Amino acid sequence: MKTSCETKINFSDMNQESMLGFGNMIDIMQDCMNVQSESINRGVEYQLETRRVWVLSSWQIEIHGHFNLNEEIVATTWPYYFKGAAGKRNSVIARKGAPDDFIIKANSVWAMFDAAKGTLSRIMQDDVAPYECEEPLDMDYIKSKIKRADSYEKQDTFTVRNYHMDFNRHMNNAWHLRIAEEYVTDHMKVKKVRIEYKMQAVLGDCMIAYVARESGRTVVELRNSEDELFSITEFDY
Numbered sequence: 153m154k155t156s157c158e159t160k161i162n163f164s165d166m167n168q169e170s171m172l173g174f175g176n177m178i179d180i181m182q183d184c185m186n187v188q189s190e191s192i193n194r195g196v197e198y199q200l201e202t203r204r205v206w207v208l209s210s211w212q213i214e215i216h217g218h219f220n221l222n223e224e225i226v227a228t229t230w231p232y233y234f235k236g237a238a239g240k241r242n243s244v245i246a247r248k249g250a251p252d253d254f255i256i257k258a259n260s261v262w263a264m265f266d267a268a269k270g271t272l273s274r275i276m277q278d279d280v281a282p283y284e285c286e287e288p289l290d291m292d293y294i295k296s297k298i299k300r301a302d303s304y305e306k307q308d309t310f311t312v313r314n315y316h317m318d319f320n321r322h323m324n325n326a327w328h329l330r331i332a333e334e335y336v337t338d339h340m341k342v343k344k345v346r347i348e349y350k351m352q353a354v355l356g357d358c359m360i361a362y363v364a365r366e367s368g369r370t371v372v373e374l375r376n377s378e379d380e381l382f383s384i385t386e387f388d389y
Contacts, residue, residue, distance in 0.1 A: 153188070153192075153230060153283060153284040154286060155229055157180075157183065157227045158224065159180065159224075159227070160223060161220065161221055163221060165180075167339060169338075169340060171218045172218065172219050173330070173333065173339075174213075174329050174330075174339075177213065177245070179326050181243040181258060182325070183227075192282035194280075200319070203266065203267040204266055204273065204276070204279060205265050206264060207262065208260060208349055209348070209349060210260065210349065211258060211329075212258065212291075212345075212346050213257070213344065213346070214256070214257040214292070215345070216255050219255065223247065224248035224249075226251050229244075230285075230286040231283050232285050233285065234280045237264045237272045238263055239263075240259065240262070243256075243258045243260065244256060244257055244289065259288075297348065298384050304363060304364045306361075307335065307360075307362065308334075308361050309358060310331065311356065311357070312353050312354060313355070314355065317355060325349065328374060328382065329345070331359070331372075332361075332383075332387075333387075334361075335361065336387050341389045343388055344387075347385040348384050349382070350380075351376075351380060351382050358376055358377045359374050359382060362374075368389050369387060369389060370386070371386050372385045
């Protein structure tokens with residue numbers, strides 16, 4: 153099943169280069185996913201009651217253009233795979249007048265998490281019965297993990313605050329990308345963004361940014377004080 157959500161590019165969506173911020177892209181796509189889940193009673197209330205929640209594993213985003221302030225857009229999302237503990241879905245963003253001309257293409261991979269047990273769980277039929285899988289989007293799916301850089305420069309240290317939290321009581325996925333994009337010097341040149349989530353960041357955690365700038369890409373790792381990864385982000389030019 154596909155769900156589409158109409159909105160527009162607001163002033164608060166724009167970054168310092170007058171383009172849609174990468175974290176805001178995720179917000180728009182996540183909001184559309186939530187609209188779909190709520191429409192079939194598999195949203196926040198279902199997850200709170202069952203203690204079975206979807207945890208994001210990774211994003212792969214292709215950027216084929218840019219939006220202007222106040223431009224009307226359409227975000228569309230659909231699942232295409234459920235197996236074991238994994239779920240996969242596509243999301244796209246297009247201009248309202250050209251809904252088939254995808255400016256943003258994305259693939260996201262999720263895992264079913266049993267919050268009561270604190271472990272990953274196989275997907276149950278009731279978790280996904282109302283969804284109808286569609287064909288996957290035509291895009292270049294990258295199966296390999298993000299390659300870590302040979303050397304990094306230590307940058308800033310952050311503390312995870314309340315305003316970073318979502319209802320699962322960990323830092324919302326978009327905040328990892330918002331922090332990482334601080335270290336991109338020219339947002340307009342970024343053509344692909346990949347982010348992999350390794351460990352949940354919770355209230356009060358210390359988060360340290362390490363940045364590597366290599367030919368054709370920037371890699372940002374967010375680590376804790378023990379040098380363990382919260383997430384790794386790659387910006388491909």
